[in-house]
């Protein structure tokens with residue numbers, strides 16, 4: 001007997017039972033095939049739109065398992081997908097018929113409070129990081145949803161509530177342990193494989209499986225100032241203009257966002273917003289809670305709110321406050337984004353109009369206040385090159401019924417094309433959806449002048465493009 005698996009060359013190969021048994025014996029984690037009890041649970045990624053049926057899952061327990069999985073895939077010519085948290089909206093950690101290297105068992109977080117460093121395993125989620133770092137009154141800049149993976153988010157940049165004070169997640173990376181396509185384990189840092197270290201900070205999963213990330217930490221909390229105000233979407237133009245004026249001169253401690261969305265009738269939300277079309281203003285102050293509430297006060301006075309839940313709250317609570325918006329495996333999702341140098345009146349008119357026209361109540365028009373510390377890093381200092389934007393607009397299509405895919409994908413594409421006319425020409429690859437596009441969609445515009453250097457690093461560490469299920473960078477010709 002043999003197991004049929006997809007190859008990197010796009011064909012199929014038979015892997016013998018003996019070979020699989022040998023792999024099972026070596027791996028300390030789990031080796032799963034369709035029919036195994038845990039297979040269905042492990043294989044399911046965040047986005048229900050992505051069909052995902054790996055022929056083989058290696059659920060790694062540590063770096064040695066990752067090395068064996070990579071070597072097994074390479075020697076059998078298998079197509080490989082790598083998964084950290086599984087939150088790729090584009091489905092870039094999903095496989096149809098190939099091998100999935102799943103890191104979800106590798107979620108350890110080890111804090112050195114004195115050195116203000118955290119070593120985080122490659123399958124950890126941001127909730128894991130916040131829990132351990134907050135024990136010491138420290139934080140690593142991460143995402144705003146607690147079950148997003150550290151790995152994919154950091155490798156693609158990584159923005160959250162601390163972005164304007166402390167920069168992107170990748171800006172706070174000081175070292176990474178990486179298993180390369182050759183099965184070798186390397187440490188990438190400023191002093192060790194610096195070219196790889198440069199590429200990992202924004203270049204995505206192109207260069208190997210990152211088994212651990214070491215982050216610089218910052219003192220924060222446990223209580224931080226949080227703004228959460230629900231304005232009527234009908235007032236979006238006025239509110240967004242005032243939001244823009246506030247953002248253009250806000251201190252770097254403030255990171256804020258405006259979300260056009262229809263609120264669910266969830267008992268945890270104020271009844272005034274149930275089923276209401278809202279412009280939700282969210283904000284966090286990366287500093288003292290009292291001074292933060294003062295700094296965020298203008299966001300509470302942009303108009304007449306339907307409800308206002310702003311208050312000082314534990315940072316760990318803030319970091320999971322938006323989780324309810326994003327249930328795993330329930331929605332079809334297709335997102336696109338563009339960076340903006342400025343938020344003009346015309347761009348605001350368009351954002352407000354498109355927010356009103358959303359075909360699905362679950363979809364969101366999101367306007368991020370950007371800049372601050374992100375823009376203090378040079379555009380060639382890390383692979384993440386967009387260092388001049390002050391705003392980012394993200395068109396997040398979410399809907400429940402797969403029969404509505406065409407309408408919703410169409411709305412995202414039309415809206416994104418329209419808003420991109422105000423953009424810098426650069427997209428945020430972490431917010432890229434893929435339906436019928438190739439996996440390198442947006443890669444040119446996101447990496448811009450860094451693309452050439454990235455393709456050279458790719459050629460050095462992965463000349464055969466073994467790691468290709470990602471925002472793919474073609475290896476440079478040698």
Ligand SMILES: Cc1cc2nc3c(=O)[nH]c(=O)nc-3n(C[C@H](O)[C@H](O)[C@H](O)COP(=O)(O)OP(=O)(O)OC[C@H]3O[C@@H](n4cnc5c(N)ncnc54)[C@H](O)[C@@H]3O)c2cc1C
Pocket residue numbers: 046081082083084085086087088089092093103122123142143144145147148149150151152153154155156157158159160204205206208209210211326430431469470471
């Ligand atoms: C609900 C939701 C909320 C989000 N919120 C934010 C946010 O606040 N801020 C933000 O910046 N982004 C956010 N994102 C986008 C997010 O950054 C990307 O989807 C990111 O890819 C998720 O990382 P992951 O590890 O969960 O993804 P995965 O799906 O596991 O992987 C994504 C990509 O990274 C690669 N990869 C994963 N793990 C590794 C590894 N260990 N080594 C090498 N490559 C690896 C995969 O192969 C794939 O190409 C959000 C996405 C969702 C769905």
